[in-house]
Amino acid sequence: MFTKPFRVKANTVIKGSDRRKLKVDISAAFPVLTADELSDLVPNKDELNVVKIYAHKGDSMTLYVLNKNPLFFELEKRIYPTVYVLWRFPALLPTVTTWPPVLDKLIGGADLMLPGLVTQCGLPHVKKGDCCAVKVFNNGAPVAVGTAAVSSTEMQSSGMKGRGVSILHTYMDALWAFGDKSDPPSLPESTETTQEEDVNGEEFDPGDELGKEDPVATCFNEAHGQEVTDQSCPGMEQLSLADEIQQEIDMEKKTEDEQKSAQELMDALxxxxxxxxxxxxxxxxxxxxxxxxxxxxxxxxxxxxxxxxxxxxxxxxxxxxxxxxxxxxxxxxxxxxxxxxxxxxxxxxxxxxxxxxxxxxxxxxxxxxxxPEGQEGDIPYHPPEINTVYSVSARVEPLFLDAKKRKGNVLQAAEVRIIITDYVKKNELVAENNKNYVMISPTLCDCLLEKSEYHEVESIKWDDLFSRTLCKMQECYQIVFPGQEPLTKKGHLESIDISVASRGSNKKVTLIKNLEVYGLDPSIVATALQRRVQASSVIHPLPGAKDRVLVQIQGNQIHQVGNLLLDHYKVPRKFIQGLEKAPKGGKKK
The missing domain is CATH 1.10.10 (Arc Repressor Mutant, subunit A)
Structure with missing residues (x-):
């Protein structure tokens, strides 16, 4: 992620309200932090900057910088700590341990492969996608931050093969260089990670096993220069592990090179x-x-x-x-x-x-x-997929906090139903006498009831609960064009509007607007209509709408326009307004 320098888009001092919001977000992301530790990370008076950047691959993200050291980076609405934070709070994230030679590979941009983990130091309990840290053997200071590629259970069931941690940020990368460039401190190993049971059920103690020297590290160094026998190295068991690590890294590099080569060819094409x-x-x-x-x-x-x-x-x-x-x-x-x-x-x-x-x-x-030769401008048009979604409003936000959904998050109606159901069951609000009803708690009262109902309504039916929740949320629409990211906008989707107007001498013209909303090119639609009805068509700027146009074609052509949009472009009828104005029997007026 930060193996190459990034570009700074903006650097501003954080506002008071944003500082408070940041504290809430950090507290939610890292609940192990105490109030004092949180205040230490986000102080009320020290200068805290918000830095908008573009990574070398084009990813947009936000840095939070205190006293010229980046503390956190936000990517896709998720907050991650930097190594500078982890050196102060090494227990902030679940941590895995690797061998010192592997660190150079991580700094170079490689992910951490499972054969590179020191299993004797134990595995933390993580789920796939969980944020976790990486440290090297014999030092408790984390040197990398990433996300678990698989869960800890899957790590063990796979025989410790494959990718373990997808690395986002490391010591010595461009994000680290954005700070004071300090080196990792020497921190004692956590007792939770160093005192684990090995495969024989015996307790693993690095001090007893290795003595004052680190023969495992010595084996890694000697393996690159001379032969090492079982007798000369107590950590010989790990030599095959080193070979596995190198093989995994080489295989990954080969795959990355092949992907890069394919990308370069596609870029050129x-x-x-x-x-x-x-x-x-x-x-x-x-x-x-x-x-x-x-x-x-x-x-x-x-x-x-x-x-x-x-x-x-x-x-x-x-x-x-x-x-x-x-x-x-x-x-x-x-x-x-x-x-x-x-x-x-x-x-x-x-x-x-x-x-x-x-x-x-x-x-x-x-x-x-x-x-291909054909009609209607030879357009291989694919209509967008359009769905109604709902945005969490400030009023109902308390109902969604357990599901980690906050104000502004967009959900499908089915997702809302699941979250509300879980909330009711978790808070034991199902009526004992009749399971079809939900008891009104103070939170449900504040979120869903009107003031006149506060002292009257004690329970409501499940369907009423869901409908009230959706009514209190912001209705939005999501439009997905093939091969593109979904677009979400508040309010209702504008329909394609078809109308008939009179021009001089009582001549009729048909007007069509809002074609652009559905990914249709107005000029191509105008040409297709001109071919169909053999009448002239023109394009005019749409009054009151910047950078939008309307198509005008001679005569009352609503039938033909409707057929083109419905049959050829497959636009759903509910998104076309004005079809009812077509002349009876298809005759022109």
Whole structure:
């Protein structure tokens, strides 16, 4: 994660309210911290900075820095401690132990493989995905932070083979270098991890077993330079372990190299198809052009025969990141967000040196897969998946705290039902006389009842409980386009609006708006309609909506528009408004 330098986007002093929220979040993430320890980490008066950064792979995250030392980093709404914090509070996380030579591999970017663990020091109880720390043998100071790749039970059942900890941050990496660059302190081993029973049921004591020297570490050093016999090294049992560690690391490096090579090839293919599409397919009159349309209709069309364009297999992972790189590093295009999650190419630098120098040979051009002939602009359109979701509001937040859901978290209705059911059962609120009813506790009263009901309602039915909870939450919608991250917006989803208006001499025109919300390119829809009804169509800016347009076509064409949207584009009828205004019998008026 931090093997290479990161880019700082913003560095600001934290506000008082945000400082208090940070304390709450840290306390929730690390409940072992006492109030005094929490105040020591997040003091009320010392300067605490919030630093927004971009890692070298493009991941966006937040650092919390106290006195120039990064204390915590937040990634995907989850807080992790740095080694600077763990050196002060080594028992903050469950910790696994590895051999000193393995640390160099971790610093280089490798994950911790299970053969590299010192099993005699014991395994902490962890679940898959739990945050945990890594320390080296004979020192209790953690040197790395990561997440458990498998649970402790699975570690043992697998025979200690495979990946153990996915490493996020280590001593000597770029995040460590962002602080004062101090070295790990020498801390005594925790009694919980050093005093464990070995496979024979006998207690393992490093002091008794190894004496003053560390023969295991000596074996690691000697194994690289000379032969070591069983008699010369009490830790000879670990030599095969060292070989296993190296084999696992070499295998992982080989896999990473293969993945990197495949990514580089896909990146090159993406860039080639991008330049080819701009030079041969896109015209100035096509702009603005939806990015999804550009990928679907232009870049895919420029992919050589026998090859497949797949952004997920590139280093960019998303179309938006690829186009941002083309804009920021190559200055080839300018991309603008029309609405949240809907982007469009609004400008192309036709004089760009890379674009002008790009050429497609006749042989390469013959390899291009011809676009399939068909109707409606030859659009292989896939409608988005649209779901209603609910955001946790401040009023009902107390009901979701046990499930670690806070204000603003988005849930499906089924998830809300499960969480509320667990809350009722945990607090023993099911009515004893009738299991169909739930007793109203003070918390349920505050969250769900109106003031007039406070002294009247003592119990409610399960269905009423669920419906009241959903009513008190913020209704949202989630729209998922194929191959893209889900987009969540508050309120109701705008429908595609079809209406009929009169223009001079009582001529009728059909107006269509909000096509962009569903990933449809208005210009292509206009062309498809023009082919269907043999009538002229134009595109106008949508009044009162910046960067949005409406399609206008002559005559009352609601029937044809409805057929196109329902049959060809497969847009659900409930998201189309105005179909009832079509003329009876399909006759024009």
């Amino acid at each position: 993406l860039f080639r198809c991008f330049l080819h599409a701009l030079k041969m397919k896109v015209k100035k009159s096509d702009l603005p052009l939806l990015t999804s349309t550009f990928l679907r209709n232009h870049m895919f069309a420029c992919c050589p025969r026998g090859k497949q364009l797949d952004i997920k297999k590139s280093s960019y992972k998303k179309l938006s990141k690829f186009l941002q790189t083309m804009q920021q590093q190559h200055s080839l295009i300018r991309v603008k967000e029309l609405t949240k999650g809907v982007e469009s190419i609004v400008e192309v630098d036709w004089k760009n040196r890379e674009l002008r120098s790009f050429s497609v040979s006749e042989e390469a051009a013959s390899e291009i897969e011809p676009a």
